[in-house]
Amino acid sequence: MAERGGERGRFGRGFGGRGGGGPRGDRGRGRRRPGRREEEEKWVPVTKLGRLVKDGKIKSLEQIYLHSLPIKEHQIVDTLVGPSLKDEVMKIMPVQKQTRAGQRTRFKAFVVVGDGNGHVGLGVKCSKEVATAIRGSIILAKLSVIPVRRGYWGNKIGKPHTVPCKVTGKCGSVTVRMVPAPRGAGIVAARVPKKVLQFAGIEDVFTSSRGSTKTLGNFVKATFDCLLKTYGFLTPDFWRENSFRKSPFQEYTDFLAKPIGKMLTLPEDTERIEA
């Protein structure tokens, strides 16, 4: 390791040189940051949407949902929903694969995130270490956050607490029907969908299901589908004509502000002289 550096003398080692104490010193300040805290707060966006969010041009997740833009960075959801987004690890399951040298165990983590106020997401990740799996599944859960619409059963007093209307979702052979319930009814559903509905922020609902609900994968997917449909149902509130809004990429462009064509054809008014 050291002799490589020695051959080059004090020429910079460039990329690809291994190790070396000298070059590291004079190239840059040590990048070791004091604690993990700082690293986690510093987010450099990787996608265009991320850059818009970091600039503060997008204020809420709903703007992103409106245009069906795919969310690829979990920090977007973190920034927009904020600290109210809670996550809960539901299960860690060891899975094994048979190899020539025995069994190779990895861990699958299952996490549900939600802010209890209309946003919920689920994530699953498998990894060699438990902590890595949990971290990865939290990220995936945040990427899959969906909005949930809530409404009233009867009198419109207080906050919405139940689904706005009867909705039904289907996946495979399982259909799940959610029916608005009066306050105090609680979530009347099977154990796992109940958890999901709690995170979504629905307080009271009656459910009814049909089909092979033993296939719980389909069961929960049908519940999710149902929740997605709450915003798809056309209620009289939406009867008013809505004008189309510009996508966030078009809305925040400075390009439209200046008539660039003019600047080129009139050289007299541009005095951009560079020495």
Next chain:
Amino acid sequence: MLAGGDSLEDLKGLHISSLDGEKEQQNADDDLNGYEDADDEYDDKELEFVTLGFVEEPKSRWALLRQLFPSKAGGVPAWLDPINLPSGNSCLCDICGEPLQFLLQVYAPISEKEFTFHRMLYVFLCPSMTCLLQDQHEQWKRGPEKPSRSVKVFRCQLSLINSFYSSEPPRCDGSDKALGTEAPLCTWCGAWKGDKVCSSCRSARYCSEKHQVMHWRSGHKVECAQIAVSSLSYEPSLPNGASLVNMRKVASKSIWPEFAIIIEDECEFDREVSNADNHANLLVSREQMDETVESLLHNFEGNDERKSWATFQECVAKAPEQVLRYCRNAGSGDSEPLWPASSGRLSKADIPRCGYCGGAMCFEFQILPQLLYYFRVKNDVDSLDWATIVVYTCAASCEASLAYKEEFAWVQHSS
């Protein structure tokens, strides 16, 4: 993939031959484990030695000149061989014909060989997004005719004893001078050779007519006359343009801001075993939810696209400000780039062969989209955006008669 959502018990009895065919012992468990294969490769390949690049403001005016062999992003390129610059069609975007814009350069010497003591890789691309989208189709082409690319990579290498630099290492204190003459560069972009001279003032040089027109319209029309008058009295532009080079001011406003690239090893960022505090409050539902969760698991793992982005995020999270990942392993097993998206990946079999020596090419480095954030690129519908740009170079780093040899760049888009 599963056909519909059959329950686990049913699947234990069935032996559905999957599309892959070769996995004989597929049973129900494998549905869940099938997804692991993608993760498998990722977990195991973490042991590669990756060097990261970060951008920083240059420490001083002279720190990024060519005699100091810098790695830099934005601004103008510091050509290693200042005379035999790329010319002709290699400076232009093959799709729109505009001259390419300088993105970054990487100083990547190979110590094992004598003629690669100094080695620089330059990446140029056309700033137009429409060209980049068209380039997506072009980069797949492998036919005998050359594909029309809008992203080009050049490699230049020199041995220790050469005619441009002294064999002594640079002192890095501002007093280093470049030996010999340099070809004059375009006054508008500062990147390419300025062959064409402005006919009236004879001091402004351009690489192409387009840049001459741009410069003319944005102020040269006024100052051209002034220069022409004043140059009659004394000898104008110096043959090697050394003083101009020191100032490094170019007329174009649309080139990207200049940064130095700092090199750090990725292993320095590995956190100590992260706290297992999360463990404590996890298993809320330890009750028999095994079947539940098992079938949930494979339904909610997210599609491939999301998973690959999540994996990418985790890997980048160690050092979120990185803009470059360098990992060259010529000969001892090729290394794989870190792909953000799942579609648009280049498999090893599809890597083209070197155009000069016919040998194999290997992955050298990749450019990450954090660079766009540092360049303050706008976020309009049609502004520049990519998921990653992966550069493959000749594994033997061959010598050819050309000073600047073209290498292969692959652009992956976020869909």
